[in-house]
Amino acid sequence: MSWRKERRAERGYHHGNLKEALLQAALGLIAEKGAAGFTFADAARMAGVSAAAPYRHFRDRDELLSSIAQRGFEQFEARLTAAWDDGRPDTVTAFERVGKAYLAFAREEPAFYNAMFESGLPVDANPALQAASERAFNIIRAAAERLAALAPPGTPRPPAMMMALHIWSMAHGVASLFSRGDAARRKLPMSPDELLEAEVLIYLRGLGFPTDRRPPAKGAEPPPVPPEASSGSGVPPGGTPGGPWGKPK
């Protein structure tokens, strides 16, 4: 009997790289229709195999989704790491860059972001997933730690973990509400990036950090703060004229 039906004229009976093909197909579908609308059968179709084939590579639909989320967290971590760049050229600048990277990821990788944060996956039911998520968060945590160490003398040093959680929640809140798909249409007075930047700067200011960035004066990280310490709350007088959000009229 002539088994060679048209369909798999190119690739023989065996696909050769189905697992990867399925992941890519799913990624595309999720970007299009969201994790909820994505269909296992659709991914199979798109890869040119029968509906049952995917089960040779993933226990079920959820496992495919988890795999994508896993990859997402890994790429996320990589991008945050790159953005942080170990705090160069100075801690605050690098910190801001991490925030922007967070938003950029949400914007540029909607499929990953969706799988990671909006798919309703039980993240902590999957140890590998949870670990990957933890690793990504640790970048922010490490950055916060470096930042906390910079607390101006005379200022109480804020707990780094708390700072990290705060920054994370800001970035996540802005990304979820304004930086993607639907709600992104809400007309804002500024871009999500600017919104987050201002938010973080105001926050850091509230902690007593100097937030008027300028090219660091030759390597020395802690800029010479005149130790009139213990009297004030540490917020410098000069700084950005008009606050971190620009000039008010």
Added chain:
Amino acid sequence: MSWRKERRAERGYHHGNLKEALLQAALGLIAEKGAAGFTFADAARMAGVSAAAPYRHFRDRDELLSSIAQRGFEQFEARLTAAWDDGRPDTVTAFERVGKAYLAFAREEPAFYNAMFESGLPVDANPALQAASERAFNIIRAAAERLAALAPPGTPRPPAMMMALHIWSMAHGVASLFSRGDAARRKLPMSPDELLEAEVLIYLRGLGFPTDRRPPAKGAEPPPVPPEASSGSGVPPGGTPGGPWGKPK
């Protein structure tokens, strides 16, 4: 033929209040299994009617979900309004209360919250829904406006819209990441409520607001700030000893 099958011995052929029953059933199911796992057929079953009956009251599954989200936004608005209480007893206290109400809603009404923010509904494809969401946000916006008007003299007055968006993103970020279901398990150094409160206080401090709350000294809202104005950035020296997050060791 004996049509009277057991099933509807109690209520006759007509249910009498099916629409409401379906909404309630759906609410329960969403709370249990999330909006993704919720099933139109299940709701029908729970209400004791056939799978086709719901179509007499909702165009499709999505419309039921939208109805729930709609109600959710209305209740949300009501709770925020109550929490704001027109800024009593003082603006900052009331503002804090709004933040807590946001988290409380996310915690106590997981089904509504899920439908509103995590169901993947195209919010702005539905004008009624978008309007309801807008009305809820407007509470925060109004509160931010009142707060902005309190900017201490000598401090640049922050744009109220920006403040509102910032606060919203903080509340939403904390709620999404830490205050519900899965990720809530992440062991935090403090409760989500405390986390958000500290975050907002630090932020307000960054804007130059005095954040050491005390019973307002007899009605007068703007506490007499000695006008040594134009020199400092407005952050008061005294305030909460050790910052809004408690005492550092």
Added chain:
DNA sequence: CGGCTCATGTAAAAGCCGTTCACATGAGCT
């Protein structure tokens, strides 16, 4: 009271999905 009408509910059916199972194929090893 009798009969009409229309909102509301039902069963059946079509089409899709996820998942499982027995079976087919062929790549790689011996």
Added chain:
DNA sequence: AGCTCATGTGAACGGCTTTTACATGAGCCG
């Protein structure tokens, strides 16, 4: 050449969504 096992197939089951033709009975009108 022959064996084996990972990988893919088709068929089938049950469940879900949605549509359709039909049943029921509450409320109104005469």
